[in-house]
Amino acid sequence: MKSQNLVPLTISGDQLAGARLIRLLEEGHSAGIEMLKQLYPHTGRAFVIGITGPPGSGKSSLVNCLITEFRARKLRVAVVAIDPTSPISGGALLGDRIRMRRHIDDDGVFIRSMATRGQLGGLSATARETVLVFDAMGYEVVIIETVGVGQDEVEVAQFAHSTAVVSLPGMGDDVQAMKAGLLEVGDVFIVNKADLSGADEVVEQLEGMLHLANRSETDWQPPVLKTAAIKKEGIVELADAFWNHRQFLMDSGQFVSHNFEWEYQFFRQLVMEKAADRIFSIAQNTISFKTLIADLKARRIDPISAAEKMLAEFQVL
Amino acid sequence: MKSQNLVPLTISGDQLAGARLIRLLEEGHSAGIEMLKQLYPHTGRAFVIGITGPPGSGKSSLVNCLITEFRARKLRVAVVAIDPTSPISGGALLGDRIRMRRHIDDDGVFIRSMATRGQLGGLSATARETVLVFDAMGYEVVIIETVGVGQDEVEVAQFAHSTAVVSLPGMGDDVQAMKAGLLEVGDVFIVNKADLSGADEVVEQLEGMLHLANRSETDWQPPVLKTAAIKKEGIVELADAFWNHRQFLMDSGQFVSHNFEWEYQFFRQLVMEKAADRIFSIAQNTISFKTLIADLKARRIDPISAAEKMLAEFQVL
Numbered sequence: 001m002k003s004q005n006l007v008p009l010t011i012s013g014d015q016l017a018g019a020r021l022i023r024l025l026e027e028g029h030s031a032g033i034e035m036l037k038q039l040y041p042h043t044g045r046a047f048v049i050g051i052t053g054p055p056g057s058g059k060s061s062l063v064n065c066l067i068t069e070f071r072a073r074k075l076r077v078a079v080v081a082i083d084p085t086s087p088i089s090g091g092a093l094l095g096d097r098i099r100m101r102r103h104i105d106d107d108g109v110f111i112r113s114m115a116t117r118g119q120l121g122g123l124s125a126t127a128r129e130t131v132l133v134f135d136a137m138g139y140e141v142v143i144i145e146t147v148g149v150g151q152d153e154v155e156v157a158q159f160a161h162s163t164a165v166v167s168l169p170g171m172g173d174d175v176q177a178m179k180a181g182l183l184e185v186g187d188v189f190i191v192n193k194a195d196l197s198g199a200d201e202v203v204e205q206l207e208g209m210l211h212l213a214n215r216s217e218t219d220w221q222p223p224v225l226k227t228a229a230i231k232k233e234g235i236v237e238l239a240d241a242f243w244n245h246r247q248f249l250m251d252s253g254q255f256v257s258h259n260f261e262w263e264y265q266f267f268r269q270l271v272m273e274k275a276a277d278r279i280f281s282i283a284q285n286t287i288s289f290k291t292l293i294a295d296l297k298a299r300r301i302d303p304i305s306a307a308e309k310m311l312a313e314f315q316v317l
Numbered sequence: 318m319k320s321q322n323l324v325p326l327t328i329s330g331d332q333l334a335g336a337r338l339i340r341l342l343e344e345g346h347s348a349g350i351e352m353l354k355q356l357y358p359h360t361g362r363a364f365v366i367g368i369t370g371p372p373g374s375g376k377s378s379l380v381n382c383l384i385t386e387f388r389a390r391k392l393r394v395a396v397v398a399i400d401p402t403s404p405i406s407g408g409a410l411l412g413d414r415i416r417m418r419r420h421i422d423d424d425g426v427f428i429r430s431m432a433t434r435g436q437l438g439g440l441s442a443t444a445r446e447t448v449l450v451f452d453a454m455g456y457e458v459v460i461i462e463t464v465g466v467g468q469d470e471v472e473v474a475q476f477a478h479s480t481a482v483v484s485l486p487g488m489g490d491d492v493q494a495m496k497a498g499l500l501e502v503g504d505v506f507i508v509n510k511a512d513l514s515g516a517d518e519v520v521e522q523l524e525g526m527l528h529l530a531n532r533s534e535t536d537w538q539p540p541v542l543k544t545a546a547i548k549k550e551g552i553v554e555l556a557d558a559f560w561n562h563r564q565f566l567m568d569s570g571q572f573v574s575h576n577f578e579w580e581y582q583f584f585r586q587l588v589m590e591k592a593a594d595r596i597f598s599i600a601q602n603t604i605s606f607k608t609l610i611a612d613l614k615a616r617r618i619d620p621i622s623a624a625e626k627m628l629a630e631f632q633v634l
Contacts, residue, residue: 264613270621303584304350307591
C-alpha cells in the first residue's frame with residue numbers, strides 16, 4: 001500500500017488503510033497530520049458515544065452487546081478501547097476485550113485498542129484523531145470505552161456526544177464518589193449486572209441525585225437504565241436511549257455546536273503545542289537558554305520566574 | 318489574615334494560611350503564582366508518595382494507617398486526596414476519607430481534598446502546586462491518593478518519588494489490565510485486604526511479572542507487600558519499604574534529578590500556556606482571527622490548517 005493511497009483508501013472504508021493512518025497519528029508523524037487535513041471534509045457525521053465506569057462494571061460486555069444491536073440496525077460501528085497501560089510497554093489487549101473479537105470478520109465493525117501513553121492530554125489528543133479517522137471512514141457510530149474513573153472520564157465526556165456512566169449494584173464508597181462526580185457528565189446512566197440484588201436501590205439513588213441536579217425542562221433528561229450485558233438484557237432500550245439523545249442533539253442544534261467546540265479545543269491545543277515547540281527549538285542552542293536551565297537545575301531560579309524569563313528573552317510577541 | 322502575611326505564615330507551617338494559598342492556586346489567581354515563587358526556596362525536601370489503585374481497594378484506609386505510622390516516627394505528613402468529581406460541582410469529601418478526620422486535631426497532619434476539575438493537565442498542575450506548598454510548610458512526607466485507574470495514575474507516578482500500586486485478592490480482568498499497565502510505574506506493590514483468600518496468588522503473580530520486567534541489578538527492586546489496612550497489619554513494613562526507597566533515591570542521586578525533571582516539566586508547561594495566552598489575547602479582536610473562527614465553525618477550514626494559519630498570521634517568532 002503506497003502512502004499516497006492511504007487517504008482515498010481510508011475514505012473508502014478500507015480497514016487496513018485506516019489502521020495504518022491511526023498508527024501514523026499515534027506515533028506523531030507529520031505525514032499523519034497532513035493526511036488528517038485531507039480527511040477533514042469527510043468528517044462531522046459520526047455519533048460519538050462514551051462508555052465509562054469503574055473496573056469490573058462490565059463495560060466491555062456492554063460495548064459488545066451494543067455493537068451487535070447497532071449492526072442489527074444496519075449501522076456501522078467503530079470502537080476505541082482505552083487501556084490504562086504503561087508509558088513504557090504500550091498497549092495490550094486483555095480480558096473482556098478479547099470477547100469483542102467475535103466481530104472480527106464483520107467489516108461494518110472496527111475496533112482499536114489504545115494506550116494512554118502517559119503524555120499530558122495524551123488520551124484526548126490521540127483518541128480525538130482516531131475518532132476523526134473513523135468518522136471519515138463512514139462509521140455512523142463511534143464508541144469510546146475507558147477503563148477508569150477520573151480525569152479520563154471527564155475528557156471523554158468533553159468530546160463524546162453522549163456519555164454513559166455505568167454503575168453496579170452494591171459497590172462501596174469509591175463508587176458513590178464516582179457517581180457524585182460523573183452526575184453532570186452523564187447523558188445516560190446504566191446500572192449493569194442488574195440481575196444482582198440491590199440494582200433497584202442504585203437506580204433509585206441515581207434518579208434521586210438526577211432529580212436534585214434540577215435540569216431545566218428543555219434540557220435533555222438523562223434516563224437510568226438497567227442492563228445485564230452477559231444475559232443481553234436491556235440492550236435494545238439502551239440503544240434506543242442513545243438514539244433518542246442523538247435526535248435531541250440534532251433537533252436542538254447541539255450536535256453541530258458540540259462538534260465545533262471540540263474542533264476549537266483541538267485547534268487551540270495545536271496552537272499551544274506548535275508555539276511551544278518553536279520557542280524551544282529556537283532557544284535550544286543559545287547560551288542564555290543553557291544558563292537558564294542550569295539555574296533551574298541548581299535551584300537558583302524557580303520554574304515560574306524561569307518561564308517568564310524565557311518568554312521575555314525569546315521575545316514571543 | 319492579610320495577604321502579605323500568607324507567605325511567611327505558610328512557611329511557618331500555619332495550616333489556615335497554607336489552605337488559603339492552595340485555594341488561590343486552585344482558582345488560578347496570579348497572586349497565588351507570585352507567592353509560589355517566594356515559597357520556592359523553601360521547597361525540594363519533601364518525600365512525595367503516590368498511592369494508586371482501583372476503587373474499593375482500601376487506599377484511604379492505607380493512607381490513614383500510614384499517617385499514624387509516620388507520625389509515630391515523628392514525621393509531619395500532608396495528604397492530597399484526588400476526587401474524581403465533576404468539572405461543575407467541584408470537590409466533595411465522601412466515604413472512607415471521613416475516617417481520616419481522626420487526625421484533625423494533630424497539626425503535624427494536613428489533609429486536602431482536590432477535584433480533578435476537568436481541565437487538561439488539571440490534576441498534575443494543581444496537585445503539583447499543592448505539593449510545593451506542603452513542601453514549603455515543612456511536611457517531610459506528602460502522600461497523594463488517587464481514586465482511579467488510568468491517566469491520573471501515570472501522571473501521579475511522574476511526580477511522586479515513590480509510587481505504590483494497590484491490588485486486591487481475586488479481582489477481575491480490569492485489574493489484570495491495570496497491573497500490566499502499572500507494572501513499570503510501581504516502586505512498591507501492595508496487596509491489600511490480604512486477610513481474604515487468594516492474596517498469595519496475587520503476590521506470586523506480581524512477583525512473576527516483576528521478575529519478567531528484568532530490571533538491572535543496580536535499579537530499585539520493587540517489593541511486594543501484603544497489608545490488611547483495617548486490621549493495621551503490614552503497615553510498619555510498608556512504611557519501611559517507602560523509607561528504604563527514599564534512601565535509595567537519595568544515595569543514587571535520583572531524588573535530586575527527579576525533582577529537577579518535575580520542575581522542568583512545570584516550567585515547560587508554563588511557557589506553553591503563557592505563550593498561547595498571549596497569542597490568543599493579541600489575536601482576539603482582529604478581523605483575521607474572527608474570520609478564521611467563522612471558517613472553522615462553518616467547516617471551511619480544518620483545525621490543523623487553522624492552527625498553522627494562526628501561527629503564521631500572528632508572526633509567532
